[in-house]
Amino acid sequence: MPLRLVFLGPPASGKGTQGRRIAEEHHLVYLSTGALLRQAVRDGTDLGAAARESLDRGEYVPDEVMIPLVLAWVRQQKGGWLLDGFPRSVPQANALLAELGQDKVVAMILEVSDEELRRRVACRLECVVCHRVETEGSGVICPSCGGELQARADDSAGRFENRLAEYREKVLPLVPFFQSFGLARIVDGHGTPDEVFARVRQHVAEIRRS
Numbered sequence: 001m002p003l004r005l006v007f008l009g010p011p012a013s014g015k016g017t018q019g020r021r022i023a024e025e026h027h028l029v030y031l032s033t034g035a036l037l038r039q040a041v042r043d044g045t046d047l048g049a050a051a052r053e054s055l056d057r058g059e060y061v062p063d064e065v066m067i068p069l070v071l072a073w074v075r076q077q078k079g080g081w082l083l084d085g086f087p088r089s090v091p092q093a094n095a096l097l098a099e100l101g102q103d104k105v106v107a108m109i110l111e112v113s114d115e116e117l118r119r120r121v122a123c124r125l126e127c128v129v130c131h132r133v134e135t136e137g138s139g140v141i142c143p144s145c146g147g148e149l150q151a152r153a154d155d156s157a158g159r160f161e162n163r164l165a166e167y168r169e170k171v172l173p174l175v176p177f178f179q180s181f182g183l184a185r186i187v188d189g190h191g192t193p194d195e196v197f198a199r200v201r202q203h204v205a206e207i208r209r210s
């Protein structure tokens with residue numbers, strides 16, 4: 001059965017970094033809903049117009065926008081996939097499970113202390129082309145694709161706190177939600193990217209065997 005994973009975690013917990021690595025290793029089609037929305041805003045599309053205000057305020061984009069967008073993507077997938085940043089609410093999670101029916105999905109939930117998140121967000125940069133995440137001091141050019149590395153507007157202090165509050169209110173209830181279906185894996189997100197990746201890998205190996 002193809003592997004289907006959703007990566008959940010507070011802002012700067014490493015979902016993008018870890019999600020990309022695991023997707024590459026297991027040949028999964030990867031979608032970051034946050035990166036998709038930021039690109040839509042830059043491109044000035046209808047989706048960008050619908051998402052802009054929420055992103056500007058560090059608030060979540062409404063379910064009415066997100067659910068049809070992501071379900072349309074899921075329907076196009078024939079093999080394994082990984083969603084980074086979806087679902088982010090109980091209605092989104094219900095819609096995803098209803099769409100998948102008998103097909104299994106596992107939620108990988110990264111846990112990181114608020115103190116560590118604040119430290120990370122103060123120094124992270126994102127490639128405007130391939131969305132790879134780097135830390136300040138790594139230069140202004142993406143080592144993967146040569147694109148420009150920039151600080152994310154929604155990482156500014158006030159917006160970050162809003163995003164953290166949104167996470168607590170809307171995403172944390174998804175932990176017991178996925179646990180109630182036996183579909184949750186909690187990962188300690190502290191440590192270096194390699195240390196966290198070793199933990200994620202271990203979970204994925206177990207999921208593969210189950």
Ligand code: AMP
Pocket residue numbers: 011012032033034035037054055058059060061062066084085086087088092154163
């Ligand atoms: P991320 O790059 O995952 O941190 O997402 C950045 C921002 O995109 C979030 O703070 C939300 O405003 C928006 N976003 C991404 N995914 C979702 C989602 N599933 N539901 C609502 N808003 C989302």
